Amino acid sequence: MRVSKSGLKKGRAIVRVVGADQSASPHSAHRGNPVRVGPYTVLAGGTSYLQPEDLSQADILVPLTDRIPVGEFGSFYEILAAPMRDFGGVPPGWETFLKEEVVPLLVGGEKILAFCVGGHGRTGTFLASLIALIETSEETPDPIEAVRARHCRQAVETRAQAEAIFALRGEPLPEKYQREFAPRQAPTPTSGKLVWGQAVTSLPGS
Numbered sequence: 086m087r088v089s090k091s092g093l094k095k096g097r098a099i100v101r102v103v104g105a106d107q108s109a110s111p112h113s114a115h116r117g118n119p120v121r122v123g124p125y126t127v128l129a130g131g132t133s134y135l136q137p138e139d140l141s142q143a144d145i146l147v148p149l150t151d152r153i154p155v156g157e158f159g160s161f162y163e164i165l166a167a168p169m170r171d172f173g174g175v176p177p178g179w180e181t182f183l184k185e186e187v188v189p190l191l192v193g194g195e196k197i198l199a200f201c202v203g204g205h206g207r208t209g210t211f212l213a214s215l216i217a218l219i220e221t222s223e224e225t226p227d228p229i230e231a232v233r234a235r236h237c238r239q240a241v242e243t244r245a246q247a248e249a250i251f252a253l254r255g256e257p258l259p260e261k262y263q264r265e266f267a268p269r270q271a272p273t274p275t276s277g278k279l280v281w282g283q284a285v286t287s288l289p290g291s
C-alpha cells in the first residue's frame with residue numbers, strides 16, 4: 086500500500102490512500118466511517134481497515150473485540166471496553182452498558198469510535214443496538230435494516246446478535262431475520278470426496 090500525505094489541517098495529518106487494495110473494497114470505509122444513531126454520530130471501524138491516524142478523530146475508543154492491537158495506537162485514549170465473542174451474541178448487561186455508559190457519552194458530545202475486526206458483526210450489533218434504544222419503533226421499525234443502509238450491507242452476522250438487537254425493544258426476531266439466520270445445511274461428505282479426488286489426480290506426477 087502506498088500512502089501519500091496530502092495536507093495538514095488543525096495539526097493533524099490528512100492521509101490519502103492511493104491505489105491500495107482496500108480502496109477497491111466496499112468495506113474500506115470501515116476506518117471510522119460516521120454512522121448516524123438518533124441525533125448523534127458514531128464512528129465505525131474494523132481493525133482490518135483502521136490505520137493509526139484514524140484513531141485521532143475519536144475521543145473514546147470502544148473495542149468490541151477481546152484483543153486490541155495496542156502497539157499500533159501510538160498514544161493514549163480513553164477506552165470503554167465491551168468485548169464480544171466473534172459470531173456470538175452480546176455480553177451480559179448489554180442494555181445497561183449501552184444506556185448507562187455509552188448513551189451519556191453521546192449526549193455529552195464525545196466522539197466514539199467503535200470497532201471489531203471486520204466492522205460487521207460486533208460493530209453492526211453495537212450500532213443497531215443504539216438505534217434500537219435511541220430511535221423509536223415508529224421512526225425506525227427495523228434497526229438492522231437501518232444499520233445496513235447507514236453503515237454496511239454486511240452489518241449484523243448472527244441470529245444471536247439480531248435477537249439481542251430486537252430484544253432491546255422487547256420485540257421478537259422478525260420472520261425475515263429468522264429466515265436469514267436459519268441454520269444452513271452442511272455439504273454432504275460425498276461432494277467433498279469428489280473434489281478431493283479431482284485435486285489429487287490433477288497433481289503432477291501422480
Ligand SMILES: [Zn+2]
Pocket residue numbers: 111112115204205237238239
Ligand atoms: Zn462492510
